[in-house]
Amino acid sequence: MDVEQCPKCPPPSSITSLDIWVQCDSCNVWYHAACLGLSRNDCDEIERYHCPKCVPEHGPSTFLDFLSDKPKQRKSKRERTRLNYADLNEGKTADQAIWTKILNVKAFAKDPFPRYKGEQVTQALLRETGFREPIVIEHPDGLGMTMPSPSITVQDIANAVGRDHPVEVIDVATQSEVPGWTMDRWANYYCMAPEDRDRIRNVISLEISGTKFAESIVRPTVVRDVDWIDQIWPKGLKPIEYPKVQLYCLMGTEGSYTDFHIDFGGSSVFYHVFKGSKVFYFIEPTSKNLRKYQKWSSSPDQNTIFFGDEVKKCYAVHLKAGNTMMIPTGWIHAVHTPEDALVIGGNFLHSMNIGTQIRVHDIEVATNVPQKFRFPYYKRINWYAAAYYRDILLHRQGKRYCYLATFF
Numbered sequence: 001m002d003v004e005q006c007p008k009c010p011p012p013s014s015i016t017s018l019d020i021w022v023q024c025d026s027c028n029v030w031y032h033a034a035c036l037g038l039s040r041n042d043c044d045e046i047e048r049y050h051c052p053k054c055v056p057e058h059g060p061s062t063f064l065d066f067l068s069d070k071p072k073q074r075k076s077k078r079e080r081t082r083l084n085y086a087d088l089n090e091g092k093t094a095d096q097a098i099w100t101k102i103l104n105v106k107a108f109a110k111d112p113f114p115r116y117k118g119e120q121v122t123q124a125l126l127r128e129t130g131f132r133e134p135i136v137i138e139h140p141d142g143l144g145m146t147m148p149s150p151s152i153t154v155q156d157i158a159n160a161v162g163r164d165h166p167v168e169v170i171d172v173a174t175q176s177e178v179p180g181w182t183m184d185r186w187a188n189y190y191c192m193a194p195e196d197r198d199r200i201r202n203v204i205s206l207e208i209s210g211t212k213f214a215e216s217i218v219r220p221t222v223v224r225d226v227d228w229i230d231q232i233w234p235k236g237l238k239p240i241e242y243p244k245v246q247l248y249c250l251m252g253t254e255g256s257y258t259d260f261h262i263d264f265g266g267s268s269v270f271y272h273v274f275k276g277s278k279v280f281y282f283i284e285p286t287s288k289n290l291r292k293y294q295k296w297s298s299s300p301d302q303n304t305i306f307f308g309d310e311v312k313k314c315y316a317v318h319l320k321a322g323n324t325m326m327i328p329t330g331w332i333h334a335v336h337t338p339e340d341a342l343v344i345g346g347n348f349l350h351s352m353n354i355g356t357q358i359r360v361h362d363i364e365v366a367t368n369v370p371q372k373f374r375f376p377y378y379k380r381i382n383w384y385a386a387a388y389y390r391d392i393l394l395h396r397q398g399k400r401y402c403y404l405a406t407f408f
Contacts, residue, residue: 008035008052022046026054028095096173096200099257102306103336108281108316118142121326123225131268131352134282134317135326140272143324144221147344148213150275150321154251154342158187160213161206161249172200172256175303186251194254194340202256202337209247217247219346220324223270227348228381232388243376245347252278252337260307260334262293265375266360267347269327273319276341280317281308285330285356290363293332298367308334329353330360349381351389358382 006021008031020033020040025048033043036051047062055061095101113134116125119142121135137143158165163184171178178201186203208214224230233242245267260283263269283289289311296307308314319325327333329352349357364374375381 006031006035008032010035022049024049024051024054026050026058097255098173099336100255103257103279103281106306106308106314108308109313111315111317113282113315113317118144118324121220121222123222126222126226126350126352131326131328131350133284133328134280134331136317136319137324137326139322140324144218145272145324146216146218147272147274148217148342152275152342154187154190157213157249157251157342158183161208161211163187165211167203168205170202170204170258172202175257175259190251190253190340197253200253200255202253202258203251204248204258206249206251207244207247208249209244213249214247217344219246220270222326223346223348226350226352228350228385229348232384233381234384241377243378243381245375247344247346250341250343250345252276252335252341252343254337254339256337258335260293260296260332262330262332262360262363263327263347264360264364264369264373265349265378266329266353266357267349267375268329269345269347270324271319271327271343271345272324273321273341273343275321276337276339277321278319278341278343279336279338280319280325281334281336282315282317283308283311283332284313285332285360289332290330290359294363294367297363307332330356347375349375349385351385354385 007029020038020043021030022033022036022038022043023030029051031051033040038046045063049061050058113136115136115138118137118140121137121143140147161183163182165183167181167183167186169178169181169186170176189197189201208217219227227246229238229243229246245264260281262285283293292310293307296302296305296310299305317325329350361375361378
């Protein structure tokens, strides 16, 4: 009898029923239930299984409480993926596809967000709608932007940015930064076939302003029209001192995932996929959801909780090459990369939702987000904005007084 072996298999002569499998929730190794001395009913009652090797570190297996209303969960079919949240801490998971598996068993609400033509997405539209929900532009024509050709490679980007340029690389399984990477090393890694990469890694914070690569890139007109850095930041300071957040190149490999977050300072984002595809998971920034987010992001159990399960609705939005998206202030989101993808994006503060921008900043302060991960010069740019709008109001008030004076 040709039977697939497990680490606890006894001599072949003693093998009986080996059709039921159990996966350890700590090391992800599969075992025959019979080899562990477990019956089918035993498997049905397991909540979390720890194999004999993992018990000393992670404790004994746990079982479902059948006095509660919690439904029985079958743990015995090998083809059903067991998801291990608890070992997503750095260095504790060997399963590189853990996030893809988690997403595959989740249910998400249907994408309700409007689609616009490029020429429709203007400053007037943002003012009319208040820019309160994500905007998807399926074709870039009319946006007034210039983006890289889909034929460009990561090797080309490395040459344009500088092969010795440092780059922050994220280990996807653990969601932690991996130090010591340069663009040269990243380009060589990225160009490997997915099956040849030792781990799934992601780059989401390569700011390219001032590089050769950025010379041919132009952000959408609407972004330039509302961005406080373009409209309010003192012109004399910008070449040297300004928030360098306007132009990022994101390079995600197949299976990459960025967990739920809000862009720093409540900034909005433009996001253009010029190669590959992305899936966004959006949660509306209601007061209740922001409170839940603050609690989750500061919780020691953050790595064991999928935040999408904590809210009523989480929307999935699929983007493909050529699509552009505008993400408004405060929207909580996660991002999955089903295939290798290249993206140009940028952050911007604006006047459509100043209150929520400040609310997000308050959350960052309350949860002790390091300065490295906050919007640069945040308080300063808000003071510049306050002075700018004060001058506008005083000017309008002066015109009103002049108008009234003609009647007296």
